Amino acid sequence: MNSGDTAWVLMSSALVLLMTVPGLAFFYGGLVRRKNVLSILMQCFIILCVISLQWVLFGYSLAFGPDFHGIIGDLSWAGLNGVGALPNKDYAATIPHSVFMIFQMMFAVITPALIIGAYAERVKFPAFLLFTILWATFVYDPLAHWVWGTGGWLKNLGALDFAGGIVVHVSSGISALILALLLGKRVGYNHKPIRPHNLPFTVLGGALLWFGWFGFNAGSALAADGIAANAFITTNTATAAAGLTWALIEWWHNGSPTILGTVTGAVAGLVAITPACGFVNPMNAMFMGMIVAAVCYIAVAVIKAKLGYDDSLDAFGVHGVGGTVGTIATGIFAEKAVNAAGNNGLLFGNAHQLVVQSLSLIVAITFAVVMTFIIFKIVDALVGMRVEEKNEIVGLDLTQQSEAAYTVIE
Amino acid sequence: MKLIIAIIQPHKLDSVKAALEDVGINLMTVTNVLGQGRQKGHTEIYRGAKEAGGLLNKVRLDIAVNEDFVEPAIKAITKGAHTSDVGDGKIFIVDLAECVRISSAERGSAAIG
Numbered sequence: 001m002n003s004g005d006t007a008w009v010l011m012s013s014a015l016v017l018l019m020t021v022p023g024l025a026f027f028y029g030g031l032v033r034r035k036n037v038l039s040i041l042m043q044c045f046i047i048l049c050v051i052s053l054q055w056v057l058f059g060y061s062l063a064f065g066p067d068f069h070g071i072i073g074d075l076s077w078a079g080l081n082g083v084g085a086l087p088n089k090d091y092a093a094t095i096p097h098s099v100f101m102i103f104q105m106m107f108a109v110i111t112p113a114l115i116i117g118a119y120a121e122r123v124k125f126p127a128f129l130l131f132t133i134l135w136a137t138f139v140y141d142p143l144a145h146w147v148w149g150t151g152g153w154l155k156n157l158g159a160l161d162f163a164g165g166i167v168v169h170v171s172s173g174i175s176a177l178i179l180a181l182l183l184g185k186r187v188g189y190n191h192k193p194i195r196p197h198n199l200p201f202t203v204l205g206g207a208l209l210w211f212g213w214f215g216f217n218a219g220s221a222l223a224a225d226g227i228a229a230n231a232f233i234t235t236n237t238a239t240a241a242a243g244l245t246w247a248l249i250e251w252w253h254n255g256s257p258t259i260l261g262t263v264t265g266a267v268a269g270l271v272a273i274t275p276a277c278g279f280v281n282p283m284n285a286m287f288m289g290m291i292v293a294a295v296c297y298i299a300v301a302v303i304k305a306k307l308g309y310d311d312s313l314d315a316f317g318v319h320g321v322g323g324t325v326g327t328i329a330t331g332i333f334a335e336k337a338v339n340a341a342g343n344n345g346l347l348f349g350n351a352h353q354l355v356v357q358s359l360s361l362i363v364a365i366t367f368a369v370v371m372t373f374i375i376f377k378i379v380d381a382l383v384g385m386r387v388e389e390k391n392e393i394v395g396l397d398l399t400q401q402s403e404a405a406y407t408v409i410e
Numbered sequence: 411m412k413l414i415i416a417i418i419q420p421h422k423l424d425s426v427k428a429a430l431e432d433v434g435i436n437l438m439t440v441t442n443v444l445g446q447g448r449q450k451g452h453t454e455i456y457r458g459a460k461e462a463g464g465l466l467n468k469v470r471l472d473i474a475v476n477e478d479f480v481e482p483a484i485k486a487i488t489k490g491a492h493t494s495d496v497g498d499g500k501i502f503i504v505d506l507a508e509c510v511r512i513s514s515a516e517r518g519s520a521a522i523g
Contacts, residue, residue, distance in 0.1 A: 193461035195454065254455050264457055301458020314457065 015215025035395025067151025165275025173320020242269025
């Protein structure tokens with residue numbers, strides 16, 4: 001046991017909580033129209049409540065509990081039975097098992113919250129709630145087990161995912177695309193402007209995401225050591241490079257660098273460096289940031305418009321695409337000189353790592369697509385996924401939450 | 411009695427207000443409004459998506475005056491708001507049927523000033 005490691009991971013858990021609320025809540029909340037801002041804040045906040053409980057009751061045990069054929073954890077840790085002050089040597093030898101559990105809880109919370117960006121402004125609240133619980137249980141928990149759980153089959157295959165490029169960002173981003181396609185476009189999409197109602201909120205939320213991400217990435221070292229420091233530095237470097245790159249591309253392409261673009265680029269950089277942060281050096285992190293900004297810009301500004309799907313807040317364009325770029329880049333830029341527990345990538349003579357990364361990606365994408373489709377169909381049949389058109393036009397704040405964010409007159 | 415409704419560029423509010431005060435008109439109601447004229451709104455860009463048809467910010471002044479002040483008011487507003495570009499705005503003048511000062515219950519011309 002190491003008190004420094006324990007303190008750092010506890011602190012990191014709080015930082016990752018901050019990413020969901022208020023970070024993501026305000027990042028997304030500012031991007032929607034004023035009639036829907038509370039629905040976003042509510043969805044983020046209630047996910048924190050619901051998944052925290054799901055994780056204690058059975059989620060943690062499914063994801064990290066004793067392995068069942070490489071596919072899922074069993075339920076012997078349900079209710080946190082046996083998850084206490086003694087370290088679990090398989091996951092983190094120097095911190096209490098309960099500290100590892102609470103750190104992972106915050107990841108389980110933010111992942112379904114990322115999907116909100118796809119169905120924002122048109123989902124029915126009960127449907128959102130049911131979808132979230134089912135998705136966390138049948139998509140996140142198994143996938144986390146495959147990649148991170150002791151005995152998980154992708155972990156045994158040698159997949160590198162330092163802080164959740166596949167488990168968090170690819171899974172949520174791909175599911176977001178499926179939801180956007182199944183749910184259809186918002187009323188008026190393509191016919192009239194749908195503009196963000198409060199970009200300062202979005203910048204505030206984006207900046208809090210950057211801040212909290214140090215816990216997400218550097219905390220994933222599960223120790224206060226050199227690997228954590230490397231993850232901290234590569235995270236900051238990739239993010240800075242991606243934010244600047246997006247601004248420059250926009251400046252060249254549209255004539256003005258925008259703050260929304262800069263923040264979006266920074267988030268894409270955070271996403272891409274997530275699987276790689278503990279395995280790559282800072283210069284390659286900078287390079288990754290530049291690449292992901294360009295790829296996500298094309299996905300969001302060009303491809304989305306061409307294909308015509310309404311991924312309201314670009315959950316797929318930033319997290320799905322950015323997570324994919326990061327996962328592949330990890331197979332290219334990872335090096336044992338940075339982290340002996342990792343592996344070398346293509347650039348350091350190990351093409352096999354790129355194959356493993358790509359295979360894991362295909363598995364995760366296929367799984368997320370199929371499961372999200374099934375869960376959508378079930379929830380849609382039970383409660384109806386989408387609000388009535390009239391309610392969508394009036395806004396989700398009034399029709400789903402019975403409250404209004406802003407008064408016009410006192 | 412006339413009601414003068416002026417729609418002007420927001421950045422010209424200070425000079426219009428000063429010009430009106432120069433001719434002795436100190437009472438007005440000012441509101442932020444949205445609108446578009448011959449310049450047809452403007453385009454904003456969000457994550458590379460161009461959103462055309464955005465309405466422009468304008469300022470609206472409502473000024474109730476007696477007949478003697480109508481021409482001076484028009485001159486003052488024109489002088490204060492003029493840049494000679496499209497988008498400088500418009501002045502509308504309508505007949506005012508009645509005016510009541512709430513504090514004293516005065517009516518008509520006496521209540522305006």
